[in-house]
Amino acid sequence: MENLVTNLLGIHFPIIQGGMGNISDPNLAAAISNAGGLGTIGVGTTSVEECDRKISTMMENTDRPCCVNIPVSVHPEVSRIVEMVIRKEVPVVSLSAGNPAKILPRLKEKDIKVICVSSTVKQAKKAADAGADAIVCEGYEAAGINSLNESTTMTLIPQVVNSVSVPVIAAGGIADGRGMAAAISLGASGVQMGTRFVATKEAMFHRNYKESILKATDESTIIIGRPANKIRRILKGNYADKLSEIEDGPIEMFMEKTGEEYHEIGAVEGDTDNGFVNSGQIAGLINDCPSVAELMETMVTEAKETLKGSIGIL
Structure with missing residues (x-):
């Protein structure tokens, strides 16, 4: 499924793992990269030393591109984290929860691909102007910390696509190939997921967490x-x-x-x-716990079939 995002990041499928803060699992991230996506370690508020350990584990378990998410206004030692990812030669960094302008040039001068997470058109344009290689647009359907703007993914993606010249990645409310096809139809070149990856075999979260996702409804x-x-x-x-x-x-x-x-x-x-x-709102759609590879293969196949079917209707 080659496109702007896969070519930019050197991955097989345009599927990116969302940063999961302190609970980030390096083995899950490596499994996602090995399956053809972009696995991600989120640093959250984790100590620099623990971040170093997690990133080392991720990179030791995959020879494919992987990513570190840095929440700019959240981590107390952002400068040290930035220098650490440079030293460890992390190929992709995503920046969220704050203004990326001061950090982005330092990463770019080291040829690191930079993805910026945005929740408004204004934020996306500023990130693109500052040199971001791609923009993740996250609707408020997403899990975890969210934007006060509360724009939905469906309304946000086409507006951002119309406003920036870099690839746009859709996040929030996506867990299967139909959601991926919808994002592509809106102009996105890829998707980012978090909740869906919680319910996979490789995710080392507590079984209570996984089971709560599997039992969730649209009102959960x-x-x-x-x-x-x-x-x-x-x-x-x-x-x-x-x-x-x-x-x-x-x-x-x-x-x-x-x-x-x-x-x-x-x-x-x-x-x-x-x-x-x-948990994202999409949890009500999740009712199985496949391997990461099975999930992504199924998603891409379903996305292609959905897009073909949509063309056939016309």
Whole structure:
């Protein structure tokens, strides 16, 4: 499925793994790269030393292109992370959650491909003007930290495609070949997924997390944090109820209770009474747990058949 994104990144399928912050699994990322996509380690708020270890594990387990996601305004030592990915010769970096302008030139001078995550046309244009090689446009259907703008993927993608000259990658609300075909029809050259990769054989998350995705319906996620202007999409549950109760209170408490420590408690330890799990709205469509390779092969086949079928209707 060769196109602008596969040629740019040197991958086989235009499928990219979203950054998963502190719960990022280097073996899952390597499996995605080995299967022809672009596996990604998200640094979140993880220590530089732990990030180094995870990236080393990812790169030792694949000889294919892989990626590190840096949330610009989230990690306390962004400069050290940037220098580390340069030293380790990571081929692709994605920048999110902040202005990439100061970081992007340093990466580009080392011939690193840079993807910038945007949630508005304005952000996408600024990133492209600053030298981004590709733009990930994330609608608010997506899991985890989200944009206050709350634009949907379907409305955001064509507007960004019309506004930038670099390849656009769709994120939020995609879990199968039909979603991939829809994104391509809107002008995207690839897709980014997070929730769908949670429910795969190689993902080393707690079984409670996987099972909650498999049991989810279209009404199983909730947006928290609107009163604090810090919105996040997570799965409903006991801890989510607690967060809803405190989101009107002091922002310091809300920020503490939605920190990565509590993300790890939910996703890695499986304790959803005392921690949360991120999930996109598309979770209700996910009802199996294939290998990464099986998932991507199936998606691409389904996307091609869907696109052919759409042309046939016309």
